[in-house]
């Protein structure tokens with residue numbers, strides 16, 4: 092009986108060892124290797140060639156990675172000519188961009204990964220779970236050529252932030268409409284909010300001009316951030332050519348005339364806003380949520396890290412219900428060289444690089460090394476991670492040279508609890524996806540490159556003129572629209588419509 096038990100135990104042990112190898116190993120061949128061209132660390136003193144976590148990923152897959160790592164600041168300039176030459180390229184290549192114009196994928200130099208999904212269980216699962224990303228990665232020919240690197244899209248994006256002590260002092264509710272918001276600004280203008288005895292030194296609102304479209308466009312039903320957007324019926328519009336854009340401009344012109352949008356609004360920068368916070372001079376701003384705690388709130392002497400002084404609130408509504416504009420997820424791409432004599436192993440390695448096990452290593456590292464788990468089962472980074480940046484980055488954390496997916500939980504642990512809660516309550520629920528990134532055909536690319544820059548330049552220049560009143564919205568908006576038509580806005584909308592239609596079809 093005892094002997095039998097020990098045999099069973101030994102067998103169980105042997106099986107568990109076997110399965111530990113078998114689960115993540117992509118080959119049982121000894122000394123197998125894949126070569127890979129990718130970005131090195133953004134920290135110039137860090138070389139990822141021997142990064143511990145990336146070596147662990149390779150070990151788990153039972154391969155060695157032969158790296159060619161290039162400085163990220165010169166990556167595009169270095170790699171583009173290598174790809175153009177097409178000679179002596181490694182098995183796996185991190186692209187210099189997301190190949191939106193299909194320059195590389197239409198040259199045939201990359202393997203059609205969708206034809207290998209039978210040996211890509213991790214990537215198949217990922218694509219199924221992320222239809223938006225799948226649609227973005229589906230080329231015009233219907234094939235998928237790349238695995239993505241992605242960023243956080245629905246958290247810590249640009250949001251409206253208010254000076255909470257001022258709001259309380261004024262006895263006002265958090266404004267949810269444009270009217271309430273303007274009433275709040277007027278109150279700040281008229282009253283001595285910072286209590287220094289001078290009722291006139293307050294600057295009610297401090298917003299960099301690039302954020303005005305994020306802040307006020309949605310209340311008019313406009314995604315001016317993407318420029319092009321699809322309505323509920325899938326019809327594409329150009330936001331700055333819509334009738335509602337006239338109302339948007341009229342609103343901002345009103346703020347400008349009242350002195351609620353400052354005269355120098357086009358040159359205002361983040362440093363100046365930070366300075367205003369330090370001197371308690373301003374009541375509202377709009378910026379990446381990231382700045383809310385560690386930059387803006389931190390400027391106030393009485394900030395103790397438990398409660399926001401400059402804190403995020405829900406978007407403003409007007410004729411339309413407000414929303415925040417999120418971000419497109421795909422920030423980078425990896426493909427397999429179709430001339431490689433090692434295609435199957437390269438495909439399998441990219442697949443393992445997308446696995447949850449590998450992603451966990453990029454984001455968190457290893458228990459005991461980079462993080463600990465508390466009694467509630469939550470992970471926390473260890474102090475050395477923030478104290479010794481070069482060591483931490485040198486481990487290969489966040490893996491700029493791998494198809495890594497940025498994670499919200501790993502971002503949360505870097506921020507105070509109130510900020511995380513603020514993001515979940517007032518930001519995340521209101522995020523709307525921007526116009527998707529869709530691959531362009533050659534004809535589409537040429538139409539876009541012929542007309543888009545001129546359109547954007549004209550729109551930006553006219554926006555300032557209308558807001559500041561150098562041009563009359565009443566008298567000149569029609570001629571503005573006519574000029575947009577002469578700059579071929581309808582051709583551009585046609586291209587974006589075709590792209591959106593392909594995207595929508597790929598989503599199904």
Ligand SMILES: [Ca+2]
Pocket residue numbers: 279280281282283284289290291292293
């Ligand atoms: Ca005042």
Ligand SMILES: [Ca+2]
Pocket residue numbers: 282283284285286287288289290291292293
């Ligand atoms: Ca004052």
